[in-house]
Amino acid sequence: MLEEIKIENFKNSAGTVQDIHLSYQFFGKKPSEAPIILVNHALTGNSLVTGNEGWWKDLIGENKCIDIDRFCVLAFNIPGNGFKGHEDQFFENYKEFRLRDIAEIQAQAIEKLDITKLFAIIGGSIGGALAWELAVLKPELAENVIPIASDYKSTDWLVANCRIQDHILNNSSDPVHDARMHAMTFYRTPQSLAQKFEGKRNKENQAYEVENWLLHHGEKLKNRFTLPSYKLMNHLLTTIDISDGSGNYLEAASRIKGDIHIVTVNSDLFFLAEENWNSYVELSLLKGNISIHEIRSIHGHDAFLIETDQLNRFLKPIFQQTKKKYENDSSRSVWAG
Numbered sequence: 001m002l003e004e005i006k007i008e009n010f011k012n013s014a015g016t017v018q019d020i021h022l023s024y025q026f027f028g029k030k031p032s033e034a035p036i037i038l039v040n041h042a043l044t045g046n047s048l049v050t051g052n053e054g055w056w057k058d059l060i061g062e063n064k065c066i067d068i069d070r071f072c073v074l075a076f077n078i079p080g081n082g083f084k085g086h087e088d089q090f091f092e093n094y095k096e097f098r099l100r101d102i103a104e105i106q107a108q109a110i111e112k113l114d115i116t117k118l119f120a121i122i123g124g125s126i127g128g129a130l131a132w133e134l135a136v137l138k139p140e141l142a143e144n145v146i147p148i149a150s151d152y153k154s155t156d157w158l159v160a161n162c163r164i165q166d167h168i169l170n171n172s173s174d175p176v177h178d179a180r181m182h183a184m185t186f187y188r189t190p191q192s193l194a195q196k197f198e199g200k201r202n203k204e205n206q207a208y209e210v211e212n213w214l215l216h217h218g219e220k221l222k223n224r225f226t227l228p229s230y231k232l233m234n235h236l237l238t239t240i241d242i243s244d245g246s247g248n249y250l251e252a253a254s255r256i257k258g259d260i261h262i263v264t265v266n267s268d269l270f271f272l273a274e275e276n277w278n279s280y281v282e283l284s285l286l287k288g289n290i291s292i293h294e295i296r297s298i299h300g301h302d303a304f305l306i307e308t309d310q311l312n313r314f315l316k317p318i319f320q321q322t323k324k325k326y327e328n329d330s331s332r333s334v335w336a337g
Contacts, residue, residue: 001025002047002084005109014096022109023047023084024076027060028068036115037066038106038142039075040123040130042305043233044221046083047075056124058308065312066319071119076109078102078130078236082229094232098239099126103133110141120144120318124304125271126233129240135256136242144318145256148263148311149295149304151271152279153249154240158270161186162238169231176230177218184217186269189300253279254286262292263304263314270301 007020025047028034039049039060050060050068060066060073077083079102080091091097110118121131121142128150135145136152151158161183168179197209205212221230242252253260260283264276273294280292293314297303304311 005112007105007108007112010101010105010108012093012096012101013098014093016093016096020079020105022076022079022105024074024109025049027073027075029070029072031072031074031113031115034070034072035119036072036074036117038110038118038121038131038134039066039073040121040127041075041078041081042123042125042127043237044225045124045127046081047077048083049073049075055305059311059315065315066122071319074113074115076106078233079105080229080232082226091232092228094228094235097232097236098241099130099133099236100137100239100241100244102130102236103137106130106134107138107141118142120146122146122148122315123150124148125150125301126237126240128271129237132242132253133240135258135260136252139255140257142258144259144261146261146263146315146318149265149268149271149301151240151275152242152253154238155272155275157272158240159238161270162234165234166231169227169234174218174222175227176225177222179230179234180221181214181218184214187301189267189269189298191267191298192300195298249279250282250286253283256287258289260287260290261314261318262290263295263311264292265295265297265301265303265307267297267299267303268301 002023002025005022007022009017010020011017027050041047045055048054049056051057060068062069066073118141121134123131128147131145131147132152135142165179165183168182169175172178193210200209201207202209202212243249262276262280264273266273276292280290284290295303295307295310297307299306
């Protein structure tokens, strides 16, 4: 069931004060009965993480890697993402928000829900970046921080692509449709498209199948996303910065108390694997409890949604270890106030 918290008089990075209506969902056990896992959605995702229509249903559910029979799963919608939200949450002032603001909104919501400890924060793409931001903002909040196909900073490459997206969104006659077609080209790889389409043409319209695929995704997203929502989400990608403007990302990341489990994708053309490996090597000199796993795939950024067998293999030890550690724990109320 979709629920809502009102964050009153929230002051964003630009200094504008407004009320924020933050919607969220719980899945599985009650927060007072089990370890709590915060799941952050990706750009086109939402708080519906499990069930028939859940965007991460292969990972989260009964008897799955994140077992909702043993955990309490909490998922917020990024305010303004348009998922059954308030119309007044389609921020016209979207450029006043940074991803750090969204982390601060989450932190205030978690406090309102009387949650004092998370077992894990996990998310993919911008959801992983939001996990980094929240973990730096509240270094002792989570025992495990799991950013997947993500980064703790916006690189020049990412900013460049998002700038093109912003131009399309502000100048095209069919903005969401056209922006999504462009985005799909860096969410996948040339090898992924070659394997999927093999240069074939459609028998009915004689267009290349890859063209029909792009048009399909453009139409699909147009029917799901409003223009203000997509503008906001695209803009937030350019504001990832756990250093809060100082540029010292390693110092900021080293303040995180919990274990950090980076998951990268070897063929990711959006959040590059090389950047993740560099972060891991440099941060491991400052912080001992950090690990990295690499998804091997030809599918690029979207591999974190496709290669679920690999992802399950990497993540299961984290959550199974929890079972051993906490199955006889009689003080589970520690997970919620």
